[in-house]
Amino acid sequence: MTAERIDGKAFAAGLRARVAEQVAAFTAAAGRKPALAVVLVGEDPASQVYVRNKHRAAEEAGFESIEIRLPADTGQADLLAEVARLNADPGVDGILVQLPLPEQIASQAVILAIDPDKDVDGFHPVNVGRLGLGTPGFVPCTPRGCMMLLRDRLGDLSGLHAVVVGRSNIVGKPMAQLLLAANATVTIAHSRTRSLPVLCRTADILVAAVGRPEMIQGDWIKPGATVIDVGVNRVPNPDDPQKTRLVGDVHYDSAVQRAGAITPVPGGVGPMTIAVLLANTLDAACRRAGLQVPDAA
Numbered sequence: 001m002t003a004e005r006i007d008g009k010a011f012a013a014g015l016r017a018r019v020a021e022q023v024a025a026f027t028a029a030a031g032r033k034p035a036l037a038v039v040l041v042g043e044d045p046a047s048q049v050y051v052r053n054k055h056r057a058a059e060e061a062g063f064e065s066i067e068i069r070l071p072a073d074t075g076q077a078d079l080l081a082e083v084a085r086l087n088a089d090p091g092v093d094g095i096l097v098q099l100p101l102p103e104q105i106a107s108q109a110v111i112l113a114i115d116p117d118k119d120v121d122g123f124h125p126v127n128v129g130r131l132g133l134g135t136p137g138f139v140p141c142t143p144r145g146c147m148m149l150l151r152d153r154l155g156d157l158s159g160l161h162a163v164v165v166g167r168s169n170i171v172g173k174p175m176a177q178l179l180l181a182a183n184a185t186v187t188i189a190h191s192r193t194r195s196l197p198v199l200c201r202t203a204d205i206l207v208a209a210v211g212r213p214e215m216i217q218g219d220w221i222k223p224g225a226t227v228i229d230v231g232v233n234r235v236p237n238p239d240d241p242q243k244t245r246l247v248g249d250v251h252y253d254s255a256v257q258r259a260g261a262i263t264p265v266p267g268g269v270g271p272m273t274i275a276v277l278l279a280n281t282l283d284a285a286c287r288r289a290g291l292q293v294p295d296a297a
């Protein structure tokens with residue numbers, strides 16, 4: 001059996017096109033473009049690539065894209081002042097502070113300072129609480145994108161066993177909440193979980209978000225399962241040590257022989273993250289303008 005490849009890149013392109021249409025409708029109704037502000041502190045090369053990609057995707061979809069770059073030695077107070085300025089700016093709908101932040105800055109303090117109604121990452125405790133309660137709020141982009149791919153592939157998730165490997169605040173925990181809200185039976189596994197391969201083999205849905213390159217092997221996968229690989233790991237390229245290669249948390253070549261469907265890396269979950277960021281920003285703009293929030297998926 002060879003798994004179907006879940007084309008996140010194509011799905012994300014479709015989502016971005018739908019968002020672009022809704023952005024045009026918003027701009028006509030509100031008399032201004034919806035606006036996303038992305039704050040980058042420092043010069044981490046990977047972060048620069050992500051921020052550039054977000055900027056390009058936002059402009060292509062018709063958003064006003066505001067990029068704020070601050071030096072690597074920026075103090076916490078200065079970053080908080082920047083966030084306060086963006087909170088107070090009525091022309092800004094969504095605020096994203098790129099993580100990780102330099103070590104002199106406590107990311108929790110920064111996240112807490114963002115207006116929850118502009119928190120398009122869904123990282124603010126108010127939005128984390130809303131997700132837990134099942135009340136309207138912003139859902140983190142990566143898990144929301146994974147849910148769109150799962151619903152597209154499987155439809156109703158009721159009663160399926162979902163195993164989420166990884167318990168981070170930005171992926172594992174919110175992913176588990178979303179699966180639970182969709183009536184899946186959810187297990188959260190992590191680095192201390194005993195008999196992880198045996199547990200994974202009971203999963204109808206396996207979400208890999210541990211940040212360990214190619215950790216999950218084909219023989220950990222239940223035949224026919226749907227595998228969502230959230231990992232984005234840069235590893236040395238064996239063919240050319242000067243270069244790196246992007247791999248997931250799943251060993252793709254062995255997993256593809258067991259799974260029913262699997263997301264590749266790159267081209268799976270990553271592109272969805274950016275498309276959902278745009279969908280969340282449009283939601284924020286509509287809510288702030290008192291317009292009806294369009295259906296994203």
Ligand SMILES: Nc1nc(=O)c2c([nH]1)NC[C@@H]1CN(c3ccc(C(=O)N[C@@H](CCC(=O)O)C(=O)O)cc3)C=[N+]21
Nearest residue numbers: 050096097098099100121232266267268270271273274
């Ligand atoms: N406040 C904040 N919000 C985030 O959402 C956030 C963040 N900080 N910090 C970093 C992580 C990571 N992240 C990704 C976005 C897109 C791809 C993506 O498009 N990946 C492409 C490949 C890109 C490449 O080649 O490097 C793919 O998987 O096909 C990956 C990872 C968002 N993050």
Ligand SMILES: [Mg+2]
Nearest residue numbers: 166167190191
């Ligand atoms: Mg862990």
